[in-house]
Amino acid sequence: MAEHFHEDSVAAVAVRIDVEHPDGLIFDPHQPQLRVTDLGAVRGDGVFETMYAVEGRVRKIEAHLERLARSADILDISIPPAQSWRAAVELGFEEYRTRGALPDELTIKLVATRGVEGEPASDDPAFAGTYWALLSPVTEAMRATRGQPVGVTLLDRGYDSTAAERAPWLLLGAKSLSYAVNMASLRWARQHGFDDVIYTTSDGQVLEGPTSTVLIVTRGANGARRLTTPVLETGILPGTTQGAIFTAAEKAGWELGYGPLTPQDLLDADHLFLASSVRLVSPVARLDDAELAVDDELTAELIDLLAEDLPVNHPLD
Amino acid sequence: MAEHFHEDSVAAVAVRIDVEHPDGLIFDPHQPQLRVTDLGAVRGDGVFETMYAVEGRVRKIEAHLERLARSADILDISIPPAQSWRAAVELGFEEYRTRGALPDELTIKLVATRGVEGEPASDDPAFAGTYWALLSPVTEAMRATRGQPVGVTLLDRGYDSTAAERAPWLLLGAKSLSYAVNMASLRWARQHGFDDVIYTTSDGQVLEGPTSTVLIVTRGANGARRLTTPVLETGILPGTTQGAIFTAAEKAGWELGYGPLTPQDLLDADHLFLASSVRLVSPVARLDDAELAVDDELTAELIDLLAEDLPVNHPLD
Incomplete structure (x- = not known):
């Protein structure tokens, strides 16, 4: 019963x-x-x-x-x-x-x-x-993956970084139901031993994941911690989770930055994360062949920032 | 009743x-x-x-x-x-x-x-x-448009001509249900005074229409008539209508050719057509600012070729 x-x-x-x-x-x-x-x-x-x-x-x-x-x-x-x-x-x-x-x-x-x-x-x-x-x-399965390290492969999204601005008919920046490429990219990743994908432009800029936003954490010369995410002009979706983290992080004293980011920037960062609404924050432990440092406390801190429920500095503002 | x-x-x-x-x-x-x-x-x-x-x-x-x-x-x-x-x-x-x-x-x-x-x-x-x-x-409306001249605008598909080969996860060459970009391109064309679209790669090769295949007619030095269509390696769909026309045209003595084609090739051709299964063949009378020659007899001839019902030299062969 x-x-x-x-x-x-x-x-x-x-x-x-x-x-x-x-x-x-x-x-x-x-x-x-x-x-x-x-x-x-x-x-x-x-x-x-x-x-x-x-x-x-x-x-x-x-x-x-x-x-x-x-x-x-x-x-x-x-x-x-x-x-x-x-x-x-x-x-x-x-x-x-x-x-x-x-x-x-x-x-x-x-x-x-x-x-x-x-x-x-x-x-x-x-x-x-x-x-x-x-x-x-x-689901329990989804809860269990939260905050867990993921292996990610960089995949070419086919477009260069100016396509969104010069070709509005490509609908870049819209979250449309035409998601077959996103699904195919995730299948490709899994078939090749990865959990997720970060897209790049054909001219080598970092975009986003098929269902997530990219964040990096770096520490500046003055010791301040800094969160950076790619610029929207490349045609990525404005991340609502990234926006919420940024709002709360700024309040907590972090510096904020907006790309352009290259794959080398991801490798050079102290930490790399994927952010999304339900999975929240996933630290990237492997980017293609490179091992990346994972800091469980930092992951928990970012997830906690999301729980603050502040009005989001909307990324479209 | x-x-x-x-x-x-x-x-x-x-x-x-x-x-x-x-x-x-x-x-x-x-x-x-x-x-x-x-x-x-x-x-x-x-x-x-x-x-x-x-x-x-x-x-x-x-x-x-x-x-x-x-x-x-x-x-x-x-x-x-x-x-x-x-x-x-x-x-x-x-x-x-x-x-x-x-x-x-x-x-x-x-x-x-x-x-x-x-x-x-x-x-x-x-x-x-x-x-x-x-x-x-x-519909009657669809029948009425068959063979009628159309105005076409060239739109950038965002990809370069090697994307299909290097990035299979982009699903180029598959006729998927993720068609929002094709629909948006047609809306864009109509809003700008055109009937249809021919896509180009970001590096200037001719691809296809959102719902059609591109064909050009040229006359060789020897006077023989020649039909040419873009190569498939750029990630376009193999056109079934183009395939059927090619099969019948070859039998009727035409020469056949496969791209790569540039926008200049379209302008230099004697005639430019869009081919699709239900609309059959549409002569292009305007390509952006350029007026193109339309030959009603030739259009009728190509439509007649489609009625021959020969086994198609399948473009995937």
Whole structure:
């Protein structure tokens, strides 16, 4: 009985948003919900965010909703107002409570697609596409990897560092559903004995991971500790987790810096990390053939910074 | 009554393929069919083909099925055997006949996704993902554009001409569902007064259109007519329509050539065309600021070559 309850309480909860349900409507994610003509499903033509909630509070939700809106703007997809997304997430929390218990930690995915070609779901542009939130408990496996050292391979993203500025149609800087390359890069890494990937430009600049932001820690001549992340002009996503760490670190006396960074900068740094919303912070112990120093206390310190829940200096500001 | 019949007969027909229905099962494409956890829907993690059928015969189906299998192989997605796809298409035709009439011309989209993460649809790898065929009548609007001159803008695809060979994780050469950039490029073109796009590499080679293959016609010193298309090594899709034209053209005495091509080669050619399965052949009348010569007889001749229904010299051979 207890086990059955457990099983129910850890199932995923899904909430759709449409013009008749601007504050969300619960649906069963095990049942089909999307038509095969939805452009999200057949063209990767949509945007998403992956958020992290602890005890019913979504971390840095403003930064995620701003980035979702920015991605949608880049793809020219209209999406519901922030209030709808917030209400849908709250409805998801409420559904868990009704079922018995809200899991301590949830991954929350927000997705917006362009909808079905030629058949807007509503005359109201804010609700013309397909929109949903999917809440699922953070697995034990995911929790266990947090803060653990990872081996990373550098992979060429194909673009040079000026592509984002000269070719806006490439959608660099938008978190779109067209993620097949990111998934293929991770498969490639795993097939070659690595846990993760850091992309570089074809002209040798460091970009980001397929699902994470790159951070390095260095110590300046004056002994001050410094956090540095690559510049956004190369077309990387503005990292919400990196933004939250920066905000809290600055308050704690760290110096902050923004690239450009080269692979040599990563090797020369005291420490290298990947930051992402649910996995939080992963120290890189190996970058291709090079072993890197890992400092468990520093990793814990960065993870603690994320728990401070300060208003994020949004990276888009 | 006649109109009602007409409306029914022109609706789309959808056929899914799964381990229990390896020869297909009809479903209503207006009803939801995909879960929101399907990796095709949320990661663009799948592959597709768009085919063209005339009077119940799919043109160059072997070339499409081979390319689908090749794309799936690049993405490491297992798909049903060719026999299943053929049977599903036949079932779709039969459904139209049952409803009253098989439309003269159909667009047939084949889609295969990786399926739901961690929940293979079957233990049989060939049926572990999500698979369907969607048949829909070719619209009057589409028919009307066939053979009509188009204005095209050259857009930088971001990659250089060696990216495909050095970075297989970029999935160049696979027809994946991650098509947001292709769609954005077409929107960009239309916003700037063009009908279509030809991509170039960052180092100035001609690639392909977002949904078409580039062909040029030149006349050699000996007066022989020559068809040339870009080389595949740059990571473009092997064009099934280009392949069919080449097969028939060679039989009709044309010379054939394979790039590399530069934008200047396009301007210097006697004629420039975009080839695709349903739109067939479109002469390019304007390439950015340059006016190009259009020859209606030549366009008609190339379209006629496509009707010959010869076994295609498959471009992958």
